Amino acid sequence: MRELYPEFFEERREKKGERKGLPPLPKAEKGKVVTRFAPNPDGAFHLGNARAAVLSHEYARMYDGKFILRFDDTDPKVKRPEPVFYEWIKEDLEWLGFRIDEIHIASDRLELYYSYAEKLIKMGKAYVCTCKPEKFRELRDKGIACPHRDEPVEVQLERWRKMLNGEYKEGEAVVRIKTDLKHPNPAVRDWPALRIIDNPNHPRTGNKYRVWPLYNFASAIDDHELGVTHIFRGQEHAENETKQRYIYDYLGWEYPVTVHHGRLSIEGVILSKSKTRKGIKEGKYLGWDDPRLGTIRALRRRGIRPEAIRKLILEVGLKRSDTTISWDNLAAINRKIVEPIANRYFFVADPIPLYIEGAREFIAEIPLHPDYPERGVRRLKFVPGRPVYVSKDDMKLFKPGNFVRLKDLFNVEIVEAGNEIRAKFHSIDYEVARENRWRMVHWVTEGRPCEVWVPEGEELIVRKGLLESDAGVKVGDIVQFERFGFVRIDGVKDGKVRAVFAHK
């Protein structure tokens, strides 16, 4: 069939073919796409945020456009920004391989928001409401205008001045955007745009400003002012669009194209900012880069490569439903990237001495990477009378009468197995082990102390053991501990090595 009518199958593939990369973006023109990523610097950047960031950046590049990083740091109180996170977020984005074309910080732009607030008040599209919050909510739920809504512009401007000059205290006045009071969603009705914070003590502006815009106001204005054409954000923002569109309509602006994606999480990895912050405070987590966490820094610390994160997010795409991917999935992507670069070493977890009788001195030469002999070898020296160490994990193989091959060394017969193991030399050749299907184990002679941190859900398991003594590892290396898994070297101190487990 296929041979007779190749065109037929060709055509079919085109119509229903595989999607390569991201689908085209609506209303996107080469060179004119502007996207942005707008985090609040109140915590570390994590995989969940990375979805919006990667999509935004990827599309900006796909269309030769511009990618903007904007810090939405307009809440000095509830979600307080911290100086360190401005730096970290930028670093993490760069680590992911992003080219950031512009950086803007909302807290630098307060005067801009003020000018638009005033403009909207003058237009009669916004007003200063001095209702108690509960009172307003009550009216709003009934679809009734609050007493301040329809007062003349001069009165509104006077109140606005009082907000700015401090005559109103925190909680006493708020600027609201007029909307349809009968809007089916009560949250949309006359939503708040700017509020007062008495002692903001903002990390960047201190107490210079007391009137702060709320997210929907600042974001709506900035997206327009910065020329953003396409917005990618989580579906939790879908209803904010309804609110923001009022401003766009009043000012005659065109609303950007929006894509709402679902939430992205990884099974068994903690993402929540508040949970993380709490855990750190209580000493449960070591910090924002604790390997159990899903922050970009934590993933990096575990040896996850930036390409893997990007590829994962692109694979998940723009689906609107939430996705929880399994660690296996990320691991599979990462393994392909890391496998060719990771040199091999023997790490023996929970070492047990193995005494061998009848063997001569022998030096095992093992390639650093089996596929790249040019990288050289490591040498492990066996000395008669001195034990080698094997892992307790392999204990089931060490039964008297069993044969095992010490990888790249020789074959032995187990004589006795307990807190230490006795064996006698059998033969050198690998072929013998292979023909008899003897299992192979890794080992070290002296070894240097090494511990591997293995994150498992809420637990961080520390595997202590011995790493081959001459292993030339340095911090940041991603290596494979043979038969154990891929790890990233996290610290080397006084010859002691600490590694963080990535995956098998």
Place this chain on the structure above:
RNA sequence: GCCCCGGUGGUGUAGCCCGGUCAAACAUGCGGGCCUUUCGAGCCCGCGCCCCGGGUUCAAAUCCCGGCCGGGGCACCA
């Protein structure tokens, strides 16, 4: 309670807009085999999915209605 979204193998996606070529594709996972001085990588074989019920139609994963399940929003947070 009200207002939005979603629901394709164990997991993640493609296909749905424009019904047939979809007893459904890709990746991962799992089982088995080959190869290999790693239980790694690679190669081969196998397993496994259209939430349910109606309707429209010659024909439905795809369109319509209802149900069920899941997520999100309903802050002077972002």
